[in-house]
Amino acid sequence: MNNIFSNIPVLYKHYKATSAILRKVFKYPLTPDKSGRIIADRLSRRNENFLETVEKTIYSFSSSPYRLLLDRAGYGFQDVYKLVMTRGIEDALGDMYSKGVYIDILEFKGKKTAVRGEASFNFREKDFSNPLLTTGLDTKSGGTRSSGTSIVVPLEYIEQHNVYGVFAARENNMMKNPAVIWLPILPAGEGLFFNLRFAAMGNPPVKWFSQVDEKYIKPSATDKLKTKTSIWTAALYGKKIPAPEFIDMRKTVNIARWMDANLGNAPGFSVVTYASSALRLITEAKKHNFRLGETAFWLMGEPLTDKISEEIRDFGCRAYSLYGCNELMIIGQGCANPRQPDDMHFCKDKLAVLQRKTDVEHSDVSVDAFYFSTILKSSPKIFLNTQTGDYGVIEKRSCGCGFEKLGFTEHIHTVRSFEKLTAEGATFIGSDLIPLVQKVLPSEFGGNATDYQFVEEPDESGFPRLFILVSPDLGGIDDNRLKELVFETMGSGEYSHAYSRSYWSQADTIRIKREYPVPTARGKIVPLHIRKRTG
Ligand SMILES: [Zn+2]
Secondary structure (H helix, E strand, O other), X not given: OOOXXXXXXXXXXXXXXXXXXXXXXXXXXXXXXXXXXXXXHHHHOHHHHHHHXXXXXXXXXXXXXXXXXXXHHOOOHHHHHHHHHHHOHHHHHHHHHXXXXXXXXXXXXXXXXXXXXXXXXXXXXXXXXOOOOOOOEEEEOOOOOOOOOEEEEOHHHHHHHHHHHHHHHHHOOOOOOOEEEEOOOOOEOXXXXXXXXXXXXXXXXXXEEEXXXXXXXXXXXXXXXXXXXXXXXXHHOOOOOOOEEEOOHHHOHHHHHHHHHHOOOOOEOEEEEEHHHHHHHXXXXXXXXXXXXXXXXXXXXXXXXXXXXXXXXXXXXXXXXXXXXXXXXXXXXXOOOXXXXXXXXXXOOOEEEEEEEEEOOOOOOEEEEEEXXXXXXXXXXXXXXXXXXXXXXXXXXXXXXXXXXXOOOEEEEEEEEOOEEEEOOEEEEHHHHHHHHHXXXXXXXOOOHHHEEEEEEEOOOOOEEEEEEEOOOOOOOOHHHHHHHHHHHHOOOOHHHHHHHHHHHHHOOEEEEEOOOOEOOOOOEOOEEOOOOOX
């Protein structure tokens, strides 16, 4: 608190941001129909919006990474314009991709030199920030970014997103039931965003549970005050946002008990949380005979697997997947008639996507990686054929739900990451595991890089676990010491890892298995084994 005075400008900005959102929300309340019209209108202006974004955020800035790649490939703005108007956005993007206009995930993070033909470029993550952006709500990722990188999300962008939430809430029948947000506190933005979103649709949450405690993640005084400021500001506008309440994952039974006691005559709750948190909740409710009614879940942060989806359905509840990332926010919104557990509609009014076979670094697996491009010029980061580190399936099918009628004809599902380990809502970046496997563990416990391997997979109950395979040839290893060392290395300085550590130690996510590391199809032992799976 000693630097409260230096925090005042930051807090004032935050207050201005949240109050501007709430004022708009109050003045122009969004209905599902109105939301649908806004989305349909954006779709009808998709080409124009894309071209405007390319012109104003890329061609107007000579230092834009994409401008450098486009110049090198010989595209002037007029060439892009002609391509889009004659062949459409996706074809134009495919053409650009084939001439080296794309960014892979390591290039995006500044961890790899981008080599295109004779040319090479060293980009930094901040080079991809929207150059038009002046102000907004400033958040840090709960999972994937280092403490130094915060993302400023323009108000306009947050507002543009409320329409998906409001429209989807009707499709997924989440408008009326009491809403519970079960997501972490600031500096991770998700918890606060979903509180604001439900307030926007006229169903302010009744509870905000957080998986992380202040004492683990040590939010700055500013972050703590920002959370409070948001709650006070909402109250000022007559929207009651609950204060966050920390519940240790091992005490998830308390949430189940609270829901049972507070269900009353409501058919169920509307809950936004991580897939594994929902699984924990269902497991506890089953065990203790607590009622959850026909609770509907919006699940994010990690794959909604067959197993998790089945458990939820068996208990009479429903689950819809949400897919997004910090740089782009929502990418896919759960289909009301899902065919796969994580069957979603791709938000094509704000993004375009290509899929290209991509080799995974430090592995010999190749995947159909997503390459996204931003259509709206308010996006916090600008993407032009840019990877997020995910792959999956994109297909057109007729589902009959409201999103299809709007024109969201592409479904996105079975989304997985090829560069992050995701468990219990926390992530760990694959390339950061390399030194652990190659140096830290062998120098402490002996053996070499091929004696250790990280594998992410669900355990028998469906909970995501991170297994560390340790070669049985190595004797006398203290499991606790090994786990401790992994935590120590993860916890050194980065926010993401502080979160991971907090989640993972609560959830007992890391398990050690005395097994030989799994070789790839070509016989290599890689530090991070990607289990390709559909479940
Ligand atoms: Zn649908």
